[in-house]
Amino acid sequence: MSQTLVEAPPALRLRDVTKRYGRAADATAVLSGVSAAFPAGTFTALMGPSGSGKTTMLMCAAGLTRPTTGTVEVAGQRIDNLSDKQLTRLRRDRVGFVFQHFNLIDSLTAVENVYLPARLAGRPALRGRAVELLNLVGLGERLKHRPAQLSGGQRQRVAIARALLTEPVVLFADEPTGALDQEAGREVLDLLRRLATEQGTTIVMVTHDAAAAAAADRVLLLFDGVLSAELHGASAEEIAHRVVSHR
Ligand SMILES: Nc1ncnc2c1ncn2[C@@H]1O[C@H](COP(=O)(O)OP(=O)(O)OP(=O)(O)O)[C@@H](O)[C@H]1O
Numbered sequence: 307m308s309q310t311l312v313e314a315p316p317a318l319r320l321r322d323v324t325k326r327y328g329r330a331a332d333a334t335a336v337l338s339g340v341s342a343a344f345p346a347g348t349f350t351a352l353m354g355p356s357g358s359g360k361t362t363m364l365m366c367a368a369g370l371t372r373p374t375t376g377t378v379e380v381a382g383q384r385i386d387n388l389s390d391k392q393l394t395r396l397r398r399d400r401v402g403f404v405f406q407h408f409n410l411i412d413s414l415t416a417v418e419n420v421y422l423p424a425r426l427a428g429r430p431a432l433r434g435r436a437v438e439l440l441n442l443v444g445l446g447e448r449l450k451h452r453p454a455q456l457s458g459g460q461r462q463r464v465a466i467a468r469a470l471l472t473e474p475v476v477l478f479a480d481e482p483t484g485a486l487d488q489e490a491g492r493e494v495l496d497l498l499r500r501l502a503t504e505q506g507t508t509i510v511m512v513t514h515d516a517a518a519a520a521a522a523d524r525v526l527l528l529f530d531g532v533l534s535a536e537l538h539g540a541s542a543e544e545i546a547h548r549v550v551s552h553r
Pocket residue numbers: 327328336354355356357358359360361362363
């Protein structure tokens with residue numbers, strides 16, 4: 307019997323995404339015809355000068371804002387045309403977020419910070435899974451520590467464990483090392499790298515730091531809302547040079 311092999315869709319795909327803020331017909335496009343596919347288990351860095359549209363691209367990709375035109379798919383499912391209610395569900399269940407500032411709750415322990423937000427959002431989030439994730443991010447010995455008793459890098463690792471609780475299709479990270487010193491930043495990047503390689507997590511990270519971008523599988527360069535280059539295996543020096551020389 308012959309079998310047709312259907313290729314799995316990428317974890318995330320943007321097709322010809324354009325974003326304009328404001329209704330005026332002449333409103334300038336912040337994103338112009340952005341197309342990119344993010345295969346499952348890959349780690350992509352998004353770089354570009356300030357104002358080039360990185361955060362807007364991340365927001366369109368994560369269902370935080372709708373593109374003006376174009377499509378966005380998460381695991382093969384269109385998300386750009388979802389209702390507000392469906393988008394809320396998508397953000398809760400199918401994508402994870404990590405930000406520069408860890409947004410942990412000071413009064414909760416590390417393990418509570420990982421599972422309580424999901425439970426409060428009505429998910430059957432289990433403490434056992436939170437413990438597993440904290441072990442995975444190297445904090446198995448710090449389960450009952452509160453944020454004030456953790457270093458910056460450790461706090462960000464708690465935030466990463468929290469983002470992974472719902473087993474998201476894509477983990478979005480906006481400047482995850484921006485508030486960390488070099489060594490803590492390196493630990494967080496090593497963790498993201500390991501999550502992609504060993505756990506198959508699909509990661510999309512916005513960063514200004516070429517050294518951080520060099521930890522990814524590839525770097526997408528955005529200039530004036532247009533994806534202008536894709537770098538594979540580039541060094542931090544090369545990435546930094548490409549960003550400043552706009553090539
Ligand atoms: N809600 C909004 N309304 C109007 N304009 C916006 C809005 N959000 C962003 N912009 C504009 O869109 C452009 C791109 O912004 P965006 O934040 O995506 O860039 P960025 O590359 O992430 O910048 P940075 O590196 O400084 O964070 C900027 O000119 C910004 O002023």
